[in-house]
Amino acid sequence: MAVCFPFSAIVGQDEMKLALLIAAVDPAIGGVMVFGDRGTGKSTAARALASLLPAIRTVAGCRFNCDPASDAAGCAPDCGATDRRATVKCPVPFVDLPLGATEDRVVGALDIERALNRGEKAFEPGLLARAHRGFLYIDEINLLEDHIVDLLLDVAQSGENIVEREGLSIRHPARFVIVGSGNPEEGELRPQLLDRFGLSVEVKTPTDIAERIEVVRRRDAFEQDRPAFVQAHAAEDQKVAKRIEAARKRLPSTEVPDDILRQAARLCLAVGTDGLRGELTLMRAARALAALERKPAVSETQLRSVATMALRHRLRRNPLDETGSSVRIERALADVLAA
Structure with missing residues (x-):
């Protein structure tokens, strides 16, 4: 393997x-x-x-x-x-x-x-x-x-x-x-x-010099001695694996309050998504993130964290608005969550 x-x-x-x-x-x-x-x-x-x-x-x-x-x-x-x-x-x-x-x-x-x-x-x-x-x-x-x-x-x-x-x-x-x-x-x-x-x-390709250097160093170390490099990061990888497994077990009991669903629906209306797939994805992604973060219920924090990745590919094109999809969502988030 x-x-x-x-x-x-x-x-x-x-x-x-x-x-x-x-x-x-x-x-x-x-x-x-x-x-x-x-x-x-x-x-x-x-x-x-x-x-x-x-x-x-x-x-x-x-x-x-x-x-x-x-x-x-x-x-x-x-x-x-x-x-x-x-x-x-x-x-x-x-x-x-x-x-x-x-x-x-x-x-x-x-x-x-x-x-x-x-x-x-x-x-x-x-x-x-x-x-x-x-x-x-x-x-x-x-x-x-x-x-x-x-x-x-x-x-x-x-x-x-x-x-x-x-x-x-x-x-x-x-x-x-x-x-x-x-x-x-x-x-x-x-x-x-x-x-x-x-x-x-x-x-995007990183523009920070220190980050680019670290990427090159790690990739080179991996190619030079793969087993040793994997072993050096085994403990951290194991933490990630345990975090995923625990979140999966916690997911069914993680609550999504009605006010979060209301904010998700208002956000989707504000950015003009088609259908209801946007709300469903927002709810599921926020709930999964809450489970990862060991939270018993979804809050605005999780909703804000997943909104861009859940909605940026669902926006209708607006010829009068040349701003990117991420900017449009951040703008809608500010309006919806501030209301």
């Missing part, structure tokens, strides 16, 4: 790291979209976080990472499991979806080898099956082909992958946290897909 750069060793990029932590606590938020310059640690941070999460328990032999506690009907007939009572622990899946991936590779297709050698029609799972209960990472997502985007939209909405082709009829669960990254200068993301992301963050 490849050695990941430690999450706790990542310098700066605090908004990105916070968004990833929130999504790890509550996957229902809907994933994280990271826009920014190349070489700013986008994939490094996502991969590092996934390596910290507690191992998941799956049905032994299941090719879809099925949860033993779930209904057996949710698994495909040829999942590979012979006894659902037999379980194993495995790391949280982290799957890369390359830009050139074919539809067959993404959703799965007929197992040609078994078809030719045994004359059997069998399903070969794709990347969506491998990502179930884990992370699906898509670099340069704004350059993804439209038909693959359509597939992801369907699966993201239903939580399952349905394959009807070549005499196969397969349905299997496919729930995962999508982490996408891209450079805005290379093209915009389709609004339908962007809306599916719960949180959106922006990362």
Whole structure:
């Protein structure tokens, strides 16, 4: 297994790291979209976080990472499991979806080898099956082909992958946290897909000399002796892992007062978001942050902390207002929370 750069060793990029932590606590938020310059640690941070999460328990032999506690009907007939009572622990899946991936590779297709050698029609799972209960990472997502985007939209909405082709009829669960990254200068993301992301963050190349030097030092130390570098940050990474695990347990009992919901709704009205997905994301993200911070209930502090990342990608374009989305949200926050 490849050695990941430690999450706790990542310098700066605090908004990105916070968004990833929130999504790890509550996957229902809907994933994280990271826009920014190349070489700013986008994939490094996502991969590092996934390596910290507690191992998941799956049905032994299941090719879809099925949860033993779930209904057996949710698994495909040829999942590979012979006894659902037999379980194993495995790391949280982290799957890369390359830009050139074919539809067959993404959703799965007929197992040609078994078809030719045994004359059997069998399903070969794709990347969506491998990502179930884990992370699906898509670099340069704004350059993804439209038909693959359509597939992801369907699966993201239903939580399952349905394959009807070549005499196969397969349905299997496919729930995962999508982490996408891209450079805005290379093209915009389709609004339908962007809306599916719960949180959106922006990362920039650091301009502080000391911070740039520290990034280079740490990366060089990692490349020179990976095991030693990982060991040096193991204690801090373990603290992050325990913090996530404790927050997940605390999440169901974390309260969201009515006045916070009222402020979230007023904020969404003030910035002009479409639909109610903005309020839902605000509520879930603020609750996850409160759980991370060991707070029994959500307050204005958490709402303010997550507002920009939850709403910046949901704003309507205003030709009369050339200010950036982050500035518009900060302005609305000042008005709403001051009222």
